[in-house]
Amino acid sequence: MSNKARRMLVLLLIILKEAGPTAACSSSCSWSPHCSRIDSCTWCDCSSRGLTSVPQDLPTNITYLNLRGNSITTLNQSDFLRYRSLTRLDIHTNRISMIHNKTFRNLTSLITLWLNNNQLTSLPADIFVGLGNLEDLDLASNNIHSIEAGTFIHTTKLRRLELQNNNISTITADTFGNLLQLQMLKLSHNNINTFPLEALSNLNISSLSELTLDNNQLETLPLMAYDILASISTVNIDNNPWQCDCRMAPFKQKMNGSYEFEDQIRCDGPANVRWQYLRNVNPEDLICEKTTPVYSTPSTKHTGPTAACSSSCSSDCDCSSRGLTSVPQDLPTDITTLLLYNNTITILSQSDFSRYRSLTWLDLRSNQISIIHNKTFHGLTSLGGLHLSDNHLTTLPTDIFEGLGNLWDLRLSSNQLTSLAADIFVGLGNLQYLYLYSNQLTSLELYLHFNQLTSLPAGIFVGLGNLEELRLYRNDIHSIEAGTFNDTTKLRTLDLQNNNISTITADILGNLLQLQTLKLSHNNINTFPVEALSNLNISALSELRLYSNQLETLPVMAYDILASISTVNIDNNPWQCDCRMAPFKQRMNGSYPFEDQIRCAGPANLTGQYLRDVNPEDLISLLVPRLLPRLNQQMQLLVAAAAKDAAAGPQVTVQENVDELVDNQSQTAAAPGADSPHHYEPLRNPSSQQQHTYTSLMPYGSQGN
Known part of the structure; x- marks a missing residue:
């Protein structure tokens, strides 16, 4: 093949690659790189395109519609009328504040619905009418403060319900009445002030395996709550303002050290037991400030209201x-x-x-x-x-x-x-x-959750050498300067959840050698912070939260880091189960819970599968397969012509499925910044020397045989 023909071939491949994203959200978006026939693919990726409404020119037979990261504010009844085959609908990270009645009524096949990171304030009773097959519903990180009775009456097959990071204060008895198949319920980071005893009692507790109620306003636990919590395998009720007074005495009496939730009740009051764990409090110290206690035993102390505030008080x-x-x-x-x-x-x-x-x-x-x-x-x-x-x-x-x-x-x-x-x-x-x-x-910028901070300058915490807990969640932090935490050497808990952090650089956490808990969930982190975590004392770190970010891949070094931490959550990331994940997959052996948290968001043929179950042979690169279905007749003619001219120049091998073009007499060019020798990208504007050496678009040997 002549050099001119070869350059034309590579240029055409590059042009076809660059044309990909537009077609992914159009009348031809049903294409997918892993389908044998174009018309059998049913995935449309319309994410991050500045859309203000649901596009109406997509194929009507699509089953997966990705609309995340746009500017949609309202959903109407007509928005999804033409897309009745949808099984997965992702609308998270928009600006949705209004969903009209029965918007989803025709989506009877829908299994997964992502509505998190929007601006919803309430859930009307008929919002989910028609979603009888819905299994996963994510409503986290909105501003929901009220849920009408009957809201979930139609979603009888719901298994996972996420309502964390909202402003809910009350869970009424009939809120979850129809959810008898519910397995996971997340209610953390709200303003719930009363343990939802009746609502939980109406569930099928034998099915419920995870309940999170941490970071609310719970003060006491009724006696019946103990048996409910003891029936659920994963429970988090940490970081509530627990009042360890006489009202907690019946619950305390049931505690026997058998369950992890017993270690999560740290007293916020009264003053005589503040900061003690309820498990360690003497029952005689569970006293009430009022004359008449809620719970009384012969040994319970009482305090009088008058003497307590006079010249005779102790x-x-x-x-x-x-x-x-x-x-x-x-x-x-x-x-x-x-x-x-x-x-x-x-x-x-x-x-x-x-x-x-x-x-x-x-x-x-x-x-x-x-x-x-x-x-x-x-x-x-x-x-x-x-x-x-x-x-x-x-x-x-x-x-x-x-x-x-x-x-x-x-x-x-x-x-x-x-x-x-x-x-x-x-x-x-x-x-x-x-x-x-x-x-x-x-x-x-300081330890300020629920504020409007946007950055953390380097000298902000100077003088706080004994600070142990620092909570900065629910701000708008997008940048953290190097050296920000240099003075907080005794920090044990750092909470940066629900911000807009995209990068954790290597030097951010360098001085935090006593850090035990690091919470980074609900940000926009797109690269696993290997170097930053490697600079910590991993043997001290016992909890790491990275769920609900924008992580797509995990480097092989991440496995040993995650395996060293007892509590890890990396769930709900847009994991791309392609060749980049192959080294990490190779390390997986089923020994750690985090291996069950990597659910593939792509490629399309693996969407919804867990990485642990994926055949390593399916972890193929997306680069060339995305090009092949789009090779038009002109491309095919060019390839045929190139093969006919093969005798006139350096030999070129053309695979039967055109998976790779390999010049047997040249070397491949690695993309600058590639994180492994198997990561290649086409060179933009190649030099005269590079033009003659770069012909491979994938590492040799990665194509299917």
């Missing part, structure tokens, strides 16, 4: 919920604990605590405090806990924490703070817990 003075408008000045001067929550105090002055210099715990949450004067807490050098959450604070004096070197628990959440002085936390070397969520902070 070292602990409970002045909560008394309608106070100022700090009482008639208490013993040597008190160590002062509870002033649920009053109507509006201003704190310099003299308010000057007589109580022995305080180690001060609780002022749920008042109406809008002003704190300079040096209000000056002199409280023994103070370890200061709670100012749920007030009306908009600013804080720059010297507010001056002298509080022993402070280890500081709570400023649920105020109206808009900014904080850069050096406001200087001197708080013993701080371990810092709560600043649900404010309006935009100018200072």
Whole structure:
């Protein structure tokens, strides 16, 4: 073949490759690289195309429609009328705030529906009419606050329901009544304040294998909750504001150390048991602040409402919920604990605590405090806990924490703070817990879940050398500078979930050698952070969450890293089960739970399968197979002409199925930045030398035989 003909052939292949994405979302999008006949393929990829509505010019027989990453705001009844064969519909990461009644009524074959990462606020009763065969429903990361009775009455075959990261506060008894085949229910990161006992009792508990209720507002657990939780193999109820008082006594009595959920109940109150685990609390210490306890045994202690806030109170003075408008000045001067929550105090002055210099715990949450004067807490050098959450604070004096070197628990959440002085936390070397969520902070990037942070500069955490927990979830963080965590060397928990992080560079986590929990789920991370994780002390890391990102492949080194971590979640990523996953697949032996979390999103012939079940021979490259079905008659003629001219120049081998063009007298050119010797890409604008050496589009030997 002449050099000119050879260059024309390669150029045509490149042009055909580049033309691929458009056809994937058009009247001809039923093409798939792994179907033997074009008209038998039923997959349309319309993702990330700026669409504002559902396209109506697609083949009517499609079974998989991918619309994720667009700008759709509303779904109407007519949107899917012509696509009645759909089995999978992916509309996640759009801007959907309205779904009209019976929008999905004709999608009777639909099995999987992704609606996560949108802007839904409620679920009306007839929203899922017609989805009688639906098995997987993902509604995570919306703004859902209400679910009408009967919403799921038509989805009787539902197995997986994801409602995490919303604003749900109540799960009524009839919410899940018809879901008798439900296996997984995720309700974490909401505002649920009461354990949904009746709703769960209406399920078939023997079928339910996973329940997540972590990061809600649960305070107590009824006795019957124990048997329900004990019947479910995977349970997470961690990080709730558990109140270990007399209401928890019946539940505590049932605990015997047999279940993991018993290790997830860490007391947020009362003060006498704060930060203890319920499993370790003496039953006699499960007391109620009111005169009449909810649960009583002969050994249960009671506290009187009057003596608790007077000159006769002991070292602990409970002045909560008394309608106070100022700090009482008639208490013993040597008190160590002062509870002033649920009053109507509006201003704190310099003299308010000057007589109580022995305080180690001060609780002022749920008042109406809008002003704190300079040096209000000056002199409280023994103070370890200061709670100012749920007030009306908009600013804080720059010297507010001056002298509080022993402070280890500081709570400023649920105020109206808009900014904080850069050096406001200087001197708080013993701080371990810092709560600043649900404010309006935009100018200072700090430990602030539920705010609007967009980046983390390098010096943000200077001075916080004893910080152990840092929660930054539910912001809009997209960049983290190198050195951001250099000073937080004792950090054990880092929560960066629900942001817009796309890359975790090698130097971001370098100094966190004591890190035990790293949560990175619900971001846009597209490359597994091998180098960043390798810089950690993997033997210390016990939990890693990377689910719901944009990960497509796993390098072989990732296997050993994941295998070293006891709790791993890499589920719900758009895994591409092609040749890039072959080395990782080769390491899999069924020993670790994460091997069951890799569900293929592509190629089309493997969509929905788990990588563990895929035949290694099917892990083929998408590059050339995407070209072959599009070779038109002109291409075929060109190949035939090239073969006829073979005797006139260097020999060219043309495979029967045109899987690969291999010049037997040349070398292949690896794409710059390729992560393995088997990753090749066509050269753009090849030099004169490269033009004569590059003819292979795939590594030799990867084609089918």
